[in-house]
Amino acid sequence: MKSAPFTYYDPTSVPELVDLLANAEDAKILAGGQSLMPMMNMRFLMPDDVIDINGVHELNFIERENGHLKFGAMTRQKEVLGSNTVANAAPIFGEALRYVGHIQTRTRGTIGGSLCHLDPSAELPAIASLYGAEMKIANADGERTVSMDDWALAYMTPNISPEDVLVDITFPLWGQNHGYAFEEFARRHGDFAITAVGTLLELDQNQIITKVAIVVAGADVTPTRLYDVEKDLIGQIANEGTFADAANHASEIEAMTDAYVTATYRQRLAKTLTNRALISATERAKEKQND
Amino acid sequence: MTDKRDIQFTLNGKHYAEAVETRFSLADMLREQLDMTGTHLGCEHGVCGACTVLCDGEPVRACLMLGVQANGKEIITIEGLADGDELSPIQAAFRKHHGLQCGYCTPGFLTTLTAFLRDHPDPTEREIREAISGNICRCTGYQNIVAAALDAAEAMRAA
Amino acid sequence: MGARYFGAEVQRGEDEALITGKGQYVDDIRLAGTLHGAFLRSPHAHAVIKSIDKSAAEKMPGVAAVFTYADLEEPVNQQQVQPYPNPNIRQDIRPYPLAKDEVCFVGEAVAFIVADTRHIAEDALALIDVEYDILEPVVNLRDAISEAAPIAHRGSPDNLVSQLKISYGEIDNAFEKADQLFKTDFLQHRGGCHAMEGRGVIAQYDPILESFTIWSATQCPYLVRRSLASQFELPESRIRVIANDVGGGFGPKAGFYIEEIITPWAARKLGRPIKWIEDRREHFLTTNTQRDTWWELEIAVTAKGRIEGVRGSVITDNGAYIPYGLLLPFTTMAPFPGPYKVLALDLTQDVVYTNTVSNSPVRGAGRPNAAYAMERVIETVARNLKIDPAEVRRRNFIQKDDFPYKTGLIHFNGRPMTYDSGDYHALLEKALELADYDGFAARQAEARKENRYLGIGVSSCIEDTGMGPYEGVSVRVDPRGQVYVSSGAASQGQGHKTILRQIVADELSVDIEKIHVEIGDTGKFPQGVGTVGSRVGVNIGTAAYSAATEVKTKALALAAEILEADLNNLEIEDGIIRDRGRSNITISLGEIALQLAPMAGAAIPEGHTASLEATSFDASKGPPHASGSNVCEVEVDLGTGEVKLLNYSVAHDCGRKINPLIVEGQIIGGVVHGIGNALFEEMIYDENGQPQNTNYGEYLLPIATEMPQINIVHQETPSPLNPLGLKGAGEGGTIPAANAVIAAIENALEDFGVVVDKYPIHPERLCELIDQGRMSEAAE
Structure with missing residues (x-):
C-alpha cells in the first residue's frame, strides 16, 4: 500500500502557490494530509504533482x-x-x-x-x-x-x-448569549458520523426563539441546513413540544442509503439528534442569560 | 524518474541530512531508509495508530506524512523515549501493568501517551481512553494500557 | 521447595525490547540484497483467466521478475498442501500457489512481482494485463446450499465441502416426552484476524547448503516447515522457519498460505532474499476469516426448564478453499452441550464453499459459535418459560460431582469428549455476585424513571483447552549455571518465554534471570505443533515441568555421589545443591553440568548420562476443560439504537494460573474480541462477492472508548490431567462474550419483545426491532 510516484512542490507563499497551480495539469494540494494521504497510499488517487502547502505560513x-x-x-x-x-x-x-x-x-x-x-x-x-x-x-x-x-x-x-x-x-458570529449544541452519532468515538446535528440558537427574555440555525451532517450528500424548520421555530417558545415538532420535521430530510445504513435510519437519527441538540442549546442559552 | 529531495531533520536528538524519495511516507523513510524499525505500519491508511511518532512534540501518524515533510522538524520515535537505559515512566508502566502482549501496536500507544501525559498531567480514565481512541490494539482490550497511563501520570506528578 | 514464580505476577521478560522499539518482527529483518514482492490479485470473486500479459511489467526499471502460474514447475505448481487431511472432506479444493486458470475470490493471487522496492513492485502491478471471463459467484452461505446456486468452483457438482453429524441420547424420545418445544434461528458472524501486524514472509535460499531460511509471521512455524517440505518435496532439514516477534495471531496466522510458498520459491529462483509484507488491504482480502454460521435449533424442555433435547442444523460458510481442514467445523460442534447436562442431542452441519476468502479459526475457533448456540437455547427457554436466565443455567448445569463427565460426543482427537473438572454452579454465583446481579432490578427501575433502558445478560461456557498431541521443551544447564530452555511453541504475545522461565526456575530453584529461552525457530528445537486453541500454556507447562524435573533428578543423583550425601537429604536453592544436614557441603548446578559435559578427554561419571539436560514431550493426558460465566450490563439508547456497555464481570476457571498478570491479560483481550464480534466487526460483501469495507474506518474493531471496565474473579479447579493442574486461558474470554452482550440488550428491550436474530447487532437493526415491538404492542 504505497503511493504512486509524483513530483513534489513546497511553495512558501500564496503567489508562488497559485502560480504552481496555474501551471499544473494534474496536481493535488497537500494540506494536513489526513484524507489525501490514505487515498494516495491506496492508489485511489495518483496525482502527477503534489503541492504541499504546509510551508505557506500565511495560511495559518x-x-x-x-x-x-x-x-x-x-x-x-x-x-x-x-x-x-x-x-x-x-x-x-x-x-x-x-x-x-x-x-x-x-x-x-x-x-x-x-x-x-x-x-x-x-x-x-x-x-x-x-x-x-x-x-x-x-x-x-x-x-x-x-x-x-x-x-x-x-x-x-x-x-x-x-x-x-x-x-x-x-x-x-452570533450574540454572546447564544446557545449551541453539536450532537453526533457514530459507531465509535472519532469515527465519521452516521448523522450529526449542529444547532445555534438565541432566546429573548420570555424564552422565545429569536434566531436559530440547524444543520444536519451525514444524512444527505452535503451538510444540510434545515431552513424550513428554522423558520417555523422563530417566535416559538423554546420547550419540549416545540422541539418535538421540529425534530419530526427534521426527520423528513433527504437522506442516503449506503452499504452500512439506510436513509430511514439516518432520518431517525436526524430526528433524535435535532431534538437533543435543541434541548441542549436552549439550556446553554438560558445559562448564559442567567450569568 | 525518482523524485528526491534533500532534507535535514533531528531524529531522537540526532541530526540527519538525507536525500529522500518524495513519495516515501515518514514511516517508510524511518523504516526503509534509516532502518529505524521501531515505528510499525499497521494499516497505512491512518486509522490504527501503530505508526504514531512525535513531530515537534505532537503525535502524528507517520503513514499520513511524507518523509520530506520532516524537513526542519524534530522527530521522536519509540527508539527515542527512554533516557539511555532508563525507561520513560510510561514505558516502565506498560511493563509493570502488562500493557502490551504482542507489542506491535505498542510504539504508537507509547508515543501518543508520552505527548498526552505531558499535556495532561492529571488525566481521568475517560480522558485517557479518548486519548488512545486513535490507537487500535487487538491483544490487550486496552484496560491495562489505561491502568499503565494512570500509574505513569501519578509517577510523573510525584517526580 | 515452594514455588517462587509459579502463580506470581511475574513481569514479562519479553517486554523490554518491545517497549523500546527493538522488537524483530518479520518486516524488521534486514538481509543484504533483499528484493521486495507484491502480488497482483483478482478483482473478481469468480472468473476464468483467459490470458495474462506481463511483458510491460517485466520491462519496468527496478523489476527483477514477474511470475505467473505458467512459471511454476513441478512439484511447486500443485495445489497448496492440506495440513489437516480428513476423510470427512467431500471436496478438498485448495488454491494453487498462483491462480492456474480460475480465480475463486476477490484477492486470489494471480501474479507475483519482485522488484528493488515495494513501491516499484506496486507500480508494476498496474502494467500486468489480465483478461478474465467473469463467472457468477456464490456469496451467501444460505444461497450456496440451495440447488439452484451458482457453483463456487468450476467442475464441482455442488458447493458442499462436508456434512458433519453429531448425536447422542434418545432425541426423538426427548422431543416426544417434552412439556414444551421451542425454536431459535440466528446468524452468527465472526470477523477476521486483524492482528496489528499482518502476515509476512522473508525467504533466503542458500545454494551451497541447498536450504531455505524463512521468517514468517506465523503461529505455527513447524506447520509451515512441514507443508513447505511437501510442497517443495524437500527434507524438512533443508527448511528452517523462524517466527521471531510476531505481532498477534488470533487463529488466521496458524494456517499455511500461498505467499509462504511463492516467496521462498522466488528467492531460490532469483538467488536473492525476497520479502513480502502483507499490507492491510491484502489482509482484508486474503487472510482467512471466520464469518457466517446460520443456525436453526429446536429445544425440548420440561415445564421447569430442564433441557431434555436439542436438535437442529447449522450451515458454515467455508469460503473459497479449504486450507485448514475441518478444524473450524469440528470445533463448532464438539463443545456441545457446553456446561449443561442436555440428555439428547442431534446436530447436522453443512459446510459450504462460497466465492469469498477462505475461512479458518479466529480466537476460539468454532467454540464461540457453539457456546453462543447453547446460550441461545438457554435464553430461549428462559424467555418462554419466564424463568430468570441465571436460574435456567443453574437447573441445567453439570453438577460438581459429575466429573469426569462424558458428554456423549467424540472429540476431534477421536476420543470421547470428557470434561475433567469444574464447578459451574459456584463459578456462576461468583460472576453474579461480582456483577451485583441481585441489585440490578433496582438499578434498572431507577434508570427507567429517566427513560433510560438498562439490561443485564449472563453467559456461561466451557472450553476444551490444551489439546494434544504435545509441545516439547528442552532444558539444559551449562557449567556457569545458566539454563537454556527451548521449545517449539511460537508466541504471538502470550508470554510463553516468561511462563517457561517461571516453571523451570521454580523446578530447578534458580534465579529467573539465569534462564534463557528460545522459541519459534525450527532450527532451535526439532519438533513442534503450534500456538492455537488455548493449548500452549498447558502443554509447554507440562513439558517444561517434566524436563526440568528430569534435569533436577539427574543433578541430584550425581550430587549425592559427589557430596557423599543421602539423595533424600539434598535440596537446591538458588542453583546450589546442599545437604540439609551439613549446610556447608554444597555443589552448584553449574559444577554438576561441567561433570556431565566436560572437555575432550575427560569421562562422564559412571552411571550418569552426558549433559545436564532433558527434553520432554509430556503433555496433558487429555484436554483440560476451562469454564467461565460472564455478566454484562448495558444501556440501550432508544433514539439511536446505541448500545453502551456499562459493566462487564467475568468469573473464570482455568485451573492453576501460572502467571495471573498474563491470564488476566488474555481474558480481558478475549472479552473485548468477543464484544467486537457482538457489536462491531463485520466483513461485508456485496452480491458480486466484492468486499465492501476493507479499511479500519469501515471495518470496526473495538477501541478504548467503547469498552467497559472488565472485572475478573478467579476460581481454581486444578485439572487432574497434568501435574501442574493447568487449563488453557487464551480464548475463554472470547467464547461466552457475545451472548452476555446480546442477552443484556434483549433484557434492556424486553418491553418491546426484542430478540436479536443476528450478530453483530447494529444500532439500526435494534431500532427496527424496537419499532416492530412497539407496533405489535399497539396492535394488541
Whole structure:
C-alpha cells in the first residue's frame, strides 16, 4: 500500500502557490494530509504533482474582528480546539471538534482541508454551513468569495477548481448569549458520523426563539441546513413540544442509503439528534442569560 | 524518474541530512531508509495508530506524512523515549501493568501517551481512553494500557 | 521447595525490547540484497483467466521478475498442501500457489512481482494485463446450499465441502416426552484476524547448503516447515522457519498460505532474499476469516426448564478453499452441550464453499459459535418459560460431582469428549455476585424513571483447552549455571518465554534471570505443533515441568555421589545443591553440568548420562476443560439504537494460573474480541462477492472508548490431567462474550419483545426491532 510516484512542490507563499497551480495539469494540494494521504497510499488517487502547502505560513491564523471569526485554511484542528479566541466567540467548535478524528489526526488535519474534502458527515463543513461561512478562494487571476450555500455542490464536491486554493474561511458570529449544541452519532468515538446535528440558537427574555440555525451532517450528500424548520421555530417558545415538532420535521430530510445504513435510519437519527441538540442549546442559552 | 529531495531533520536528538524519495511516507523513510524499525505500519491508511511518532512534540501518524515533510522538524520515535537505559515512566508502566502482549501496536500507544501525559498531567480514565481512541490494539482490550497511563501520570506528578 | 514464580505476577521478560522499539518482527529483518514482492490479485470473486500479459511489467526499471502460474514447475505448481487431511472432506479444493486458470475470490493471487522496492513492485502491478471471463459467484452461505446456486468452483457438482453429524441420547424420545418445544434461528458472524501486524514472509535460499531460511509471521512455524517440505518435496532439514516477534495471531496466522510458498520459491529462483509484507488491504482480502454460521435449533424442555433435547442444523460458510481442514467445523460442534447436562442431542452441519476468502479459526475457533448456540437455547427457554436466565443455567448445569463427565460426543482427537473438572454452579454465583446481579432490578427501575433502558445478560461456557498431541521443551544447564530452555511453541504475545522461565526456575530453584529461552525457530528445537486453541500454556507447562524435573533428578543423583550425601537429604536453592544436614557441603548446578559435559578427554561419571539436560514431550493426558460465566450490563439508547456497555464481570476457571498478570491479560483481550464480534466487526460483501469495507474506518474493531471496565474473579479447579493442574486461558474470554452482550440488550428491550436474530447487532437493526415491538404492542 504505497503511493504512486509524483513530483513534489513546497511553495512558501500564496503567489508562488497559485502560480504552481496555474501551471499544473494534474496536481493535488497537500494540506494536513489526513484524507489525501490514505487515498494516495491506496492508489485511489495518483496525482502527477503534489503541492504541499504546509510551508505557506500565511495560511495559518485565527482572527476575531468586527463580529467575525476568520481562520486561515491551514489552521490545524488542534489549534482551533486549543484557541481561547474560538472558545469564547464560538464554543460549538470545541464541542464539534472533539468528534473529529483523534489526537494524532487533529495535530495535522486542517480546517481548510476538511472543507475542501467535504465529507458529507464531517463536522467542520457542518459548522461552516451552520454559520453561513464564507470561503475566500485564490488563483493566479485573483480572489473571490464563495458562501457556504454555494460551496457544497454535490457529494464531496466543493465549488473550487484545480487552479484554485482555499485561503481563509470567515464565520459571522452570533450574540454572546447564544446557545449551541453539536450532537453526533457514530459507531465509535472519532469515527465519521452516521448523522450529526449542529444547532445555534438565541432566546429573548420570555424564552422565545429569536434566531436559530440547524444543520444536519451525514444524512444527505452535503451538510444540510434545515431552513424550513428554522423558520417555523422563530417566535416559538423554546420547550419540549416545540422541539418535538421540529425534530419530526427534521426527520423528513433527504437522506442516503449506503452499504452500512439506510436513509430511514439516518432520518431517525436526524430526528433524535435535532431534538437533543435543541434541548441542549436552549439550556446553554438560558445559562448564559442567567450569568 | 525518482523524485528526491534533500532534507535535514533531528531524529531522537540526532541530526540527519538525507536525500529522500518524495513519495516515501515518514514511516517508510524511518523504516526503509534509516532502518529505524521501531515505528510499525499497521494499516497505512491512518486509522490504527501503530505508526504514531512525535513531530515537534505532537503525535502524528507517520503513514499520513511524507518523509520530506520532516524537513526542519524534530522527530521522536519509540527508539527515542527512554533516557539511555532508563525507561520513560510510561514505558516502565506498560511493563509493570502488562500493557502490551504482542507489542506491535505498542510504539504508537507509547508515543501518543508520552505527548498526552505531558499535556495532561492529571488525566481521568475517560480522558485517557479518548486519548488512545486513535490507537487500535487487538491483544490487550486496552484496560491495562489505561491502568499503565494512570500509574505513569501519578509517577510523573510525584517526580 | 515452594514455588517462587509459579502463580506470581511475574513481569514479562519479553517486554523490554518491545517497549523500546527493538522488537524483530518479520518486516524488521534486514538481509543484504533483499528484493521486495507484491502480488497482483483478482478483482473478481469468480472468473476464468483467459490470458495474462506481463511483458510491460517485466520491462519496468527496478523489476527483477514477474511470475505467473505458467512459471511454476513441478512439484511447486500443485495445489497448496492440506495440513489437516480428513476423510470427512467431500471436496478438498485448495488454491494453487498462483491462480492456474480460475480465480475463486476477490484477492486470489494471480501474479507475483519482485522488484528493488515495494513501491516499484506496486507500480508494476498496474502494467500486468489480465483478461478474465467473469463467472457468477456464490456469496451467501444460505444461497450456496440451495440447488439452484451458482457453483463456487468450476467442475464441482455442488458447493458442499462436508456434512458433519453429531448425536447422542434418545432425541426423538426427548422431543416426544417434552412439556414444551421451542425454536431459535440466528446468524452468527465472526470477523477476521486483524492482528496489528499482518502476515509476512522473508525467504533466503542458500545454494551451497541447498536450504531455505524463512521468517514468517506465523503461529505455527513447524506447520509451515512441514507443508513447505511437501510442497517443495524437500527434507524438512533443508527448511528452517523462524517466527521471531510476531505481532498477534488470533487463529488466521496458524494456517499455511500461498505467499509462504511463492516467496521462498522466488528467492531460490532469483538467488536473492525476497520479502513480502502483507499490507492491510491484502489482509482484508486474503487472510482467512471466520464469518457466517446460520443456525436453526429446536429445544425440548420440561415445564421447569430442564433441557431434555436439542436438535437442529447449522450451515458454515467455508469460503473459497479449504486450507485448514475441518478444524473450524469440528470445533463448532464438539463443545456441545457446553456446561449443561442436555440428555439428547442431534446436530447436522453443512459446510459450504462460497466465492469469498477462505475461512479458518479466529480466537476460539468454532467454540464461540457453539457456546453462543447453547446460550441461545438457554435464553430461549428462559424467555418462554419466564424463568430468570441465571436460574435456567443453574437447573441445567453439570453438577460438581459429575466429573469426569462424558458428554456423549467424540472429540476431534477421536476420543470421547470428557470434561475433567469444574464447578459451574459456584463459578456462576461468583460472576453474579461480582456483577451485583441481585441489585440490578433496582438499578434498572431507577434508570427507567429517566427513560433510560438498562439490561443485564449472563453467559456461561466451557472450553476444551490444551489439546494434544504435545509441545516439547528442552532444558539444559551449562557449567556457569545458566539454563537454556527451548521449545517449539511460537508466541504471538502470550508470554510463553516468561511462563517457561517461571516453571523451570521454580523446578530447578534458580534465579529467573539465569534462564534463557528460545522459541519459534525450527532450527532451535526439532519438533513442534503450534500456538492455537488455548493449548500452549498447558502443554509447554507440562513439558517444561517434566524436563526440568528430569534435569533436577539427574543433578541430584550425581550430587549425592559427589557430596557423599543421602539423595533424600539434598535440596537446591538458588542453583546450589546442599545437604540439609551439613549446610556447608554444597555443589552448584553449574559444577554438576561441567561433570556431565566436560572437555575432550575427560569421562562422564559412571552411571550418569552426558549433559545436564532433558527434553520432554509430556503433555496433558487429555484436554483440560476451562469454564467461565460472564455478566454484562448495558444501556440501550432508544433514539439511536446505541448500545453502551456499562459493566462487564467475568468469573473464570482455568485451573492453576501460572502467571495471573498474563491470564488476566488474555481474558480481558478475549472479552473485548468477543464484544467486537457482538457489536462491531463485520466483513461485508456485496452480491458480486466484492468486499465492501476493507479499511479500519469501515471495518470496526473495538477501541478504548467503547469498552467497559472488565472485572475478573478467579476460581481454581486444578485439572487432574497434568501435574501442574493447568487449563488453557487464551480464548475463554472470547467464547461466552457475545451472548452476555446480546442477552443484556434483549433484557434492556424486553418491553418491546426484542430478540436479536443476528450478530453483530447494529444500532439500526435494534431500532427496527424496537419499532416492530412497539407496533405489535399497539396492535394488541
